[in-house]
Amino acid sequence: MCQFCKPPQALEATKGCADxxxxxxxxxxxxxxxxxxPRAQHEHIxxxxxxxxxxxxxxxxxxxxxxxxxxxxxxxxCPLCKLRRAHSGHKIMPIALSYQTLKEKITKEMNYILAxxxxxxxxxxxxxxxxxxxxxxxxxxxxxxxxEQLNQCVSELRGVLAERQGALAMxxxxxxxxxxxxxxxxxxxxxxxLENAALLTYTQELLKETDQSCFVQAARVTHNRLVKAIxxxxxxxxxxxxxxxxxxxxxSRELKAxxxxxxxxxxxAGALWGRHLDDVGGTSAVIDKLEMDSVYVLRVxxxxxxxxxxxxxxxYLHTPPAPVLSFCLDSRWGLHAERVALGKGQTYARSVxxxxxxxxxxxxxxxxxLTSDLLVADVSxxxxxxxxxxxxxxxxxxxxxxxxxxAKLQEWFHLPQDMASPRYDPDSGHDSGAEDAQDSPPPFxxxxxxxxxxxxxxxxxxxxxxxxxxxxxxxxxxxCLDFEKxxxxxxxxxxxxxLWEGTVDxxxxxxxxxxxxGGGALQLQEQITVYGSLVYQFHVSK
Numbered sequence: 001m002c003q004f005c006k007p008p009q010a011l012e013a014t015k016g017c018a019d020x021x022x023x024x025x026x027x028x029x030x031x032x033x034x035x036x037x038p039r040a041q042h043e044h045i046x047x048x049x050x051x052x053x054x055x056x057x058x059x060x061x062x063x064x065x066x067x068x069x070x071x072x073x074x075x076x077x078c079p080l081c082k083l084r085r086a087h088s089g090h091k092i093m094p095i096a097l098s099y100q101t102l103k104e105k106i107t108k109e110m111n112y113i114l115a116x117x118x119x120x121x122x123x124x125x126x127x128x129x130x131x132x133x134x135x136x137x138x139x140x141x142x143x144x145x146x147x148e149q150l151n152q153c154v155s156e157l158r159g160v161l162a163e164r165q166g167a168l169a170m171x172x173x174x175x176x177x178x179x180x181x182x183x184x185x186x187x188x189x190x191x192x193x194l195e196n197a198a199l200l201t202y203t204q205e206l207l208k209e210t211d212q213s214c215f216v217q218a219a220r221v222t223h224n225r226l227v228k229a230i231x232x233x234x235x236x237x238x239x240x241x242x243x244x245x246x247x248x249x250x251x252s253r254e255l256k257a258x259x260x261x262x263x264x265x266x267x268x269a270g271a272l273w274g275r276h277l278d279d280v281g282g283t284s285a286v287i288d289k290l291e292m293d294s295v296y297v298l299r300v301x302x303x304x305x306x307x308x309x310x311x312x313x314x315x316y317l318h319t320p321p322a323p324v325l326s327f328c329l330d331s332r333w334g335l336h337a338e339r340v341a342l343g344k345g346q347t348y349a350r351s352v353x354x355x356x357x358x359x360x361x362x363x364x365x366x367x368x369x370l371t372s373d374l375l376v377a378d379v380s381x382x383x384x385x386x387x388x389x390x391x392x393x394x395x396x397x398x399x400x401x402x403x404x405x406x407a408k409l410q411e412w413f414h415l416p417q418d419m420a421s422p423r424y425d426p427d428s429g430h431d432s433g434a435e436d437a438q439d440s441p442p443p444f445x446x447x448x449x450x451x452x453x454x455x456x457x458x459x460x461x462x463x464x465x466x467x468x469x470x471x472x473x474x475x476x477x478x479x480c481l482d483f484e485k486x487x488x489x490x491x492x493x494x495x496x497x498x499l500w501e502g503t504v505d506x507x508x509x510x511x512x513x514x515x516x517x518g519g520g521a522l523q524l525q526e527q528i529t530v531y532g533s534l535v536y537q538f539h540v541s542k
Contacts, residue, residue, distance in 0.1 A: 004032065015045070019043060029044070058078035064081075294318075297315070298315045299311045325381070340516065347524040348524070350520070351520045373515070380406055382510075385481065385483070400446040403445055440505060444504065449477075454472070474493065476492075488502050490502075
């Protein structure tokens, strides 16, 4: 009923006001919310007995809004509750950040449910189409078949075990018979050995005989008996070993294998892949028709005789923002072989001080000037958008990465290599004061890296220390040049997060360039995406 009508003429409520937290009939709503007043802006809802507050406030501090979320306590906090000792050391985040995080998680979970809803609906359709009794019958039949297969496998194991037991028992019986025969032969030889002992005693007494005729008459017979005794000794063998210590068995490995015997498990997946592809028999696949500057979610699942396994966790793949530019470092000009060495394939370069600088430093008591070495790509860019990536060794002293007009680079490189000279400024791409007074974009655009850091100017025209910031050097640095717009963008090549953007003069052919000041090294990175296709390798556990 309307809360403002005077009884007994109270009418039924037709509207509710969320700001007034009251129910009104039509006439009372117009009366208490005149047109042209702030009350007319109140939010009207359907009549209700429980009005939801428009802004959540703290239950302990009624005038304070809930602006924080404690992850440890999992509750909302106001600014006053945040300062309490009970929440000291807890992980507290702003409510906006918690809102964004929870929203992304819920959205991801909802998308996963929607993606698998088709399989669930197909399963439900099977349940609806098939009678319950037939499903139970299928369960009984299939379980009986599986049990029969189990019994057959165990019977085969028993057969193999019995066959092996018979073979080993036969071998053992043969060894026993052989040793028993050997012992019988040795018992028969024992009598001859005893006779030999008496023969030796008789021979010793014979040798004491001094009468030559008597000795010769007796020695002829004794000699024949000694020859026969020697033959018996030559054919005598040691007694057989009755212990059978070499016939012990170790079945611990077989017992372990039998105890771990189980049904075939579906193979798991250690890495993921993206689009739904069937009949992949290896551990790699080619996914074509990928779009540039996109994010793909990859996942994979294994398959064997037991069927398909569960999908693995998701992996996000960021495709380059432009076609990949493949090139090598050009060694035809501007390369000091003493200070810069190129690796195999001319995709790796390392800069060292060189013998000249070492000798100069050895003779000088003060610091000596540094030399710079410039390397350029063996291709030039005349149109379109192009992307490439490289990795700079974190221990490098100073390395500059960017682009420049090819003709200007040659003029720049052939200037005197004195870093202290005011006429020589190698980083005219974004921090040279000479270009600040010009409206035209500079002919070079470089970012400076060194000692694990990267220098990021806040704006392309800033020449003050306050306009520069440093950031950790990413493992891979990506560059994207838009020739028509004259813009060069630097990325963290792993996440494709934009680090900095600068302008460059593209009125003439432009080529990628790399400058070493002091020792350093860099490696050009090969991209896995070529012409819109992806070669993805993964490992599937067995």
